[in-house]
Every structure is written in C-alpha cells, then in structure tokens.
Amino acid sequence: MALRPVHVNIKALDASAVGRFWAEALGWSAYNAGVTTYVGPVGGFVWPDPVFLGIDVVPVPEAKTATKNRVHLDLAASSAAHQTELVAHLRDLGAKPVDVGQGDVPWTVLADLEGNEFCVLEPREVYRDTGPIAAIVVDCEDPRSMARFWGEAMDWTVHEVSDGQAVLRSTAGVGPYLEFLRTPGVKTVPDRVHLDLLPYPGDDKAAEVERLRALGATDLDLGQGDVAWTCLSDPEGHEFCVLAPS
Template identity: 50%
Template sequence: MSTRLACVVFDADRPRIVADFWAELLGWAVTIDRTDEVDVAAPDPDGLELALTFLSAKRAKDSKNRIHLDLASRSLDHQRVLVDRALTLGARHIDIGQGTVPWVVLADPEGNEFCVLEPREEYVDTGAVAAIVIDTHDPVRLAEFWSTASGWPIAHGSAQVAGLRSATGLGSWLEFVRTPDVKRGRNRVHLDLASFPADDPAAEVARLRAAGATQVDTNGVGGTLGLVFADPETNEFCLLRTASDYSTI
C-alpha cells in the first residue's frame, strides 16, 4: 500500500492570525481552532486539496522557505483580484530574485512566500492551490521519493522541474524546482503523511526508509502524534500515527 499526503504544516508565531489570512484568501474555512494549532481546509468535503495546519512555534524566520504555495488564477483580471485581496488581508510584495515574471511573489503576514500565478492550462482544475512547490537540488530524485511516499505518480520530470499529481487528476500538484539554495536549519513549512487504516505502520516506516527517508525522531514530538523523518534532501516530514492526527515537529 502507500502512505498519503495529509496536510501542509506551517510553523507560526500567531497561528490564528496567519490561518485567518489563508482562509480568507483561499475561501476556505477554519476546521480546528486551538491555542497551539489552527487548521484550514477547503469547504468541499470531497475535494482533494490538502488542509493547511498552523502550529505555534516561536522560531524566527531567517531565510526563504524551501516549500511554498502557488495559487491558481482563471484570468489576468482574476490574478489581479487575488493579489489585491492578499495585500488587503496583510500580505506584501517581496523580491526573491525572480526578476520580470508573469506571476506575483508575495509574503503572508508571517513572511511565508507564495506566488499568485498567471492563468496556466495545467492548473485550470486544481482549485485554489495550483501547486505545493519544493526547492531541490535534484528534482527527479526528490520526485521519485515523494511519489513513493504519497502514492502520486510522476507526471513530468526534468533536470529543472518535476511534478506529481494524484492519479485521479484532481487537486493541486506537488512540484519540485531546481535551486542552488542551501537548506538552513529546520524547515518552517513541511508536509505530513498519514497511513491508511489497514496498513501496517512498521511496514510503512520500512518502505519510507528504503525509499531514502531518515528517521530523525523515533518518538515524534511528545511521543504521541507521529514519527519525524527527513527526505533525501533533509526536508523534515511527519508520519502521523492515525489519519486524523496532525504533527508538531
């Protein structure tokens, strides 16, 4: 069998504030609201868009995130509307060396980078989030690992960019973009995986290790929520103990 992608997790100084920003921008809803964790999900219970989880973590952001979200637009007018909405909600324009490009690079209220894309054919049916993008030195190698981890097939791959998508052809992409940037410290944004109920957790751990994962915390955080691993490029992720749990790494 396979583990599945469960959510995109953000470390946050003020989880509720940044969660509210993303809920308003995407048109999603807050589904869990606790002091140390706020979750945001698409309103369609049958949709395949991954939930966003914001966890309380007092760590200063000192470099560009290695994982970010790309937002889809239906037209150039819609792109402008999304950018204006984001700025009104507390986003700001940032320069990460993108130069002159047709997409707009912004940062949310806690400095997490994201892009509002111009209309693109490959994202017409993704929903609000076009892609979850991971910086990498080797797009194909990392795509192969995450294909094993998520169960999503590789749809395209080259030395510069590789992409996975659910076999249903619905929901956001998981994309890997070549960058020379060096990872610094623990990621402030990471992915969580969950096992399917019928699967053997020990077998899933062994399968992830065989694919190239390294277990970095055998007890998870607090020993209750999950196991923490790093992928072949040392990006942290959590394997949740149950499909409904969320991690704190």
C-alpha cells in the first residue's frame, strides 16, 4: 500500500489568473475544472499524469499572509542562456524578484502574481530530465524525520538523507524531485502550497488514511466541510490531502 503525489495545490484569490501564469511559465496548458484551474502538460487533459505533477490552483478568500511560504517550486534551466531567457519571460508574465535572504546565489528567486515564491535554477545535471519543474521544496526542521514519514507515505524512492536535506523521486526516475531542506524558523500559518496524494486504483482510501495516521499524520480541519478528500498534516505540520480515487 502506498500513495502517489498527483499535483501541487496552490491557493489563490484569483485562481484563473494564477493558473494562466503558471501555464505560461511552464509552457503547459490551463484547464478549468469547476472552480479550480488545473495546469498540466500540453496535449489534452490527462490526470493523473504518468510523469509530471500538475498544478491545481484553488480559489480561497484569504490573501497570502506568510512572509515566506514553507513550500515552493524550483524551475529547471537547461543552460545559462535558458535561465536568463526564462527569468525574463517570467518577469514579462508578472513575476517579481523577491529577497528571502538568499544572498549571492546562482539561482533567481521570484514570486508569482500573488506572492508565492519560486526559484529559477542555474543549469544542474541532476535536473536535466525532470521537465520544467525541477523540484517541490519543503522547508523543515528535521529532514531525516521527513524522509522517514514521506518515504513510508508515498511510493517514491528516497535518494538522499542528511541532517540538511532529504530527496525523494518517483520510483520510475521521472518527473520532479521532492526535497526537504533544513531551514531556520518554524511553521506558523497554513501552507499556501501543498501536495495532493492519490491512492492507486483498487486501493482503499480509508485504509491509506489510517496508515498515514499510524505513521504520524494528524487530522486537519481547514473548514473544508463534508468533502471527498481527507486533509492531514505531516509530523511537522505541513498540510496535504488524500484524494478519493475517481
């Protein structure tokens, strides 16, 4: 039994505008699915995508309040010229440079239309085949603890574990990485960005949720009411959802 991450969930005041931004940023398409906007690879709506994690932009009435999100995306660049071109393209789309204390680094930190931070990385060999999203990065206190929990929660492979970082990726070796970075500070407000997980066909969602609770997940009430998915938080309080199989 295991779960698979299927998309990155981003909360937004204007889900359509933020969805369009990310579609153009990644070279993907935006698909309206009810009140949400789903961003996925060009070629027709496929969900869950067998390789990539899409982005599901969900409308909420509250604006971003955290100084810095605890979860963000890293975008891949194939060359120094591509990085420069991508940063210029993103700024034309409305992205703004932000200072999160990164200092003098080879990557560029930007924020989307509603202030959600992301990074445009310098070319790195490890990300050459990830697609436009190199990694989903989670700030945490204890990467080793996060590797234990998320390595058991999902069917992804743990590639690296140290006091400073834990790295996971699909067992098929495709798509983006999931990285947990030891970061000063603690989580104080709900995450604006989180992962949504999905059971495999034939697996029992309720049994999967119970398994996650046994691993250390806790139930979470965000005012979601009676919905088909289950909201949980990991041992450090990062929210995530377990979706119902379609």
